[in-house]
Every structure is written in C-alpha cells, then in structure tokens.
Amino acid sequence: MLAASRRLPLRRTRAATDTLNTVEAGRVANGSARESASATRNGDGQSESELSSVPSEAGSDSRGAVVGRKRKRGQAAPVTVKRELDEAEVAAVASPRRQGKPKKARRAPAKKITGRDGSVKIEPPPNWETIYALTREMRNENVAPVDTMGCESLADRAATPRDQRFQTLVSLMLSSQTKDTVTAVAIRGMQERMPGGFNLESVLALEPPALNAFINKVGFHNLKTKYIKQAAEILRDKWDSDIPDTIEGLTSLPGVGPKMAYLCMSAAWGRDEGIGVDVHVHRITNLWGWHKTTKPEETRAALESWLPKEKWHDINNLLVGFGQTICLPVGRRCGDCKLAERGLCPSAVVGKKTTIKEEKVVAKVEGSGRDENVSKKIMVVEQRDIKAGDAQCGLADIEDIGRPSRYRR
Known part of the structure; x- marks a missing residue:
C-alpha cells in the first residue's frame, strides 16, 4: 500500500x-x-x-x-x-491634425530694402494683415480686462478735461508692474474718497502716507507715491497745473517712460505720435516673427517703420487684450488660437x-x-x-x- x-x-x-x-x-x-x-x-x-x-x-x-x-x-x-x-x-506627433499637405510655418520678419537711389524702404512681414485681422476677430469674441479696466477708460468722464487728463496720467503711472484689475480699484478709490476729488490740487494737499494708503495694493506703491508727488509739483510749477502735451515733456516726469508717454498722448490728448509698447506688444510681435528685438524701444521703432499709422493706437489695446485672454505669458492657449489653427504663428505649440x-x-x-x-x-x-x-x-x-x-x- x-x-x-x-x-x-x-x-x-x-x-x-x-x-x-x-x-x-x-x-x-x-x-x-x-x-x-x-x-x-x-x-x-x-x-x-x-x-x-x-x-x-x-x-x-x-x-x-x-x-x-x-x-x-x-x-x-x-x-x-x-x-x-x-x-x-x-x-x-503634431496637432491639430490637418488635411492635405500642410506647409511649414516660418518666421518672416519685415525686410529693409535699399533702392538704387539710396532710399530705404521697409517691407512689412508677409501675411501681417491676415494675422492682424484674425487677432482682432479673436479679440472681439473675448472680453479682456483691458477693455473695461484699461488706463484709457479709468478717468471720470464727469470731471473736467484737465482733471481727466491728470487721472489718465496717474492711472498709467500706477499700471506699471500691476494688473489692470488692481489699478482700476485704486483709481476708483481715489475718485470716490479723496478729499476735494481726484485732481492735481488734492494730490498736492495729501501727505505721502495718505496718498500711499490709496495705492498700497499696486506694485511698488512706495516708489510710485514718491513719483506722483514729485510729478504733481512739476505740473504745478512748469506746466500750468496740466499735463504736458509733448512726448519730451511727459518723459521728463519721474516714473514716466516712453510707453506711458505715447499711451498718454493718445488717450489724454487724442494724438497718436508713437506706439505704446508694453510687455504684451513686445512679446507677441516677437513670437509672430515680425522682428527679433530685445527691448521695447527696439520693438517700437521696428513697428513704426512699417505699420500704418492708423493702427498705432489700436495695436496696444489689441495685443494687451490678446495677451490677457489667449496668448498668455505663461500657458499660452494655442489650441484656442486661430493663428495656430491656420499655421500663421511660428511659435505656436502644436504638439509634443x-x-x-x-x-x-x-x-x-x-x-x-x-x-x-x-x-x-x-x-x-x-x-x-x-x-x-x-x-x-x-x-x-x-x-x-x-x-x-x-x-x-
């Protein structure tokens, strides 16, 4: 067993x-x-x-x-x-997927052409009108903070023209390194609570700590308080209590650079003497390949050499709003951009x-x-x-x- x-x-x-x-x-x-x-x-x-x-x-x-x-x-x-x-x-693997045989998006900047007589002509970037029109189309479909809280729209329309110009200048001075939403809140607070109303005389009468309390939410508010007080004294003593009506006069004020000066001339005096180039205009036009510049002043000179003058005022609002809604500084929404969809932006992220x-x-x-x-x-x-x-x-x-x-x- x-x-x-x-x-x-x-x-x-x-x-x-x-x-x-x-x-x-x-x-x-x-x-x-x-x-x-x-x-x-x-x-x-x-x-x-x-x-x-x-x-x-x-x-x-x-x-x-x-x-x-x-x-x-x-x-x-x-x-x-x-x-x-x-x-x-x-x-x-590129996306979005296209039908047919697509073409490659290339950088095509403006070109300098020298004629036989020595004259220099700047040839605009190809397809710039298509890019501009499509960007305007996207801007019309998306409301940006600059549309309702931009410096051009913050002045009190019930105030006198002189006070409106002063409020526009102060709004631009506060807007540096500050979001439009924060700047709008500070300006609205001064319009509603500043003793005597928001004008040059009231700012001159305020002590620096009191003025600083109105703008303490904006970036570099301590330095801007100093600049606004100094600028108010210069306006009283040299410009008959009004803001300058020239680029040279505006840039002579403390805290006012070329970008603010050109925007202020356009918004306050209604004269388009140059393009106000901020970080969005500088960044986006370089992304489009219109030029290869490192400083905003270089970008302004490059754009003014060929962009029609009737668009000098519009391009700042156009690209600021575009940079706030779609072409953001961080996390660009290329999937929602018509320029990326049609292969017009060489910097668009189309795949991984x-x-x-x-x-x-x-x-x-x-x-x-x-x-x-x-x-x-x-x-x-x-x-x-x-x-x-x-x-x-x-x-x-x-x-x-x-x-x-x-x-x-």
Missing part, C-alpha cells in the same frame, strides 16, 4: 538550488514577486524578467564561477545594484516630442555558489513642446477670415 504522503528529500539537487537562488535574485531586482509574475513575454516566449546566468570567465563552465566562501544558513545574500540609462526619441529613457537595473547576487545577474528595464517618458516653426502647419489667406476653418482638429 502506497503511503498517504511522501517526505521531501532532505538533499536538493544542484539544479533546484540554482533555481531557488535565481528566483530570490529576481525578487531582489523586481521588488516583489507580483511584479515578476506580471512581466510581459518577449518574442521567443521567455519573460523579459527571466533570470540568466552571468557569462563565465575563460576556462569555466557555462554555469558561472564558483565563489569560495559560503553563506551561513539564514544569512541574506549581499546584492550589488548597477543602473544603466539609455535614451531614445519618438517621432513628434516624447523622449523615452530606458533605465536598466542589474542586481548581482553573491554567496550562492555562483554569481547571478537579474536585469529589469524601467521606462521613463519625458515630453517637451513642439513649436509650429519645427512642425507642419497649414497657411491661410486674408480672404479666409470670417469663413469656417478648412482644417479640422
């Missing part, structure tokens, strides 16, 4: 011992038995995490060199971990480039009578934005403005 149960042999074969040591090494490298069991199979039917012996030294058998020292019972095998890193790039980093972990198990290597591959995916200048995008003509897009996402 056969026994109901058999006793396991006390001595294990060498093959069985090797198998157990191999499994133990696999667990060290993979972290857990569950990860080892879930490893995917490769083409020859073996698991990617299946253990393989270390190549033997010359003159030794295929099982590997035998280590002289032995491991005590119950003692864990020492493990040496080595990491290797390989990188591979995946082809860029994926880089796969393959990290190989090797665990070397010692003390088991042989050396075993266990490798595990870890994939790390990194992505970066693809600009339209590096991808394929379609171009549109000015006649297409107002029509449904020919391209579909």
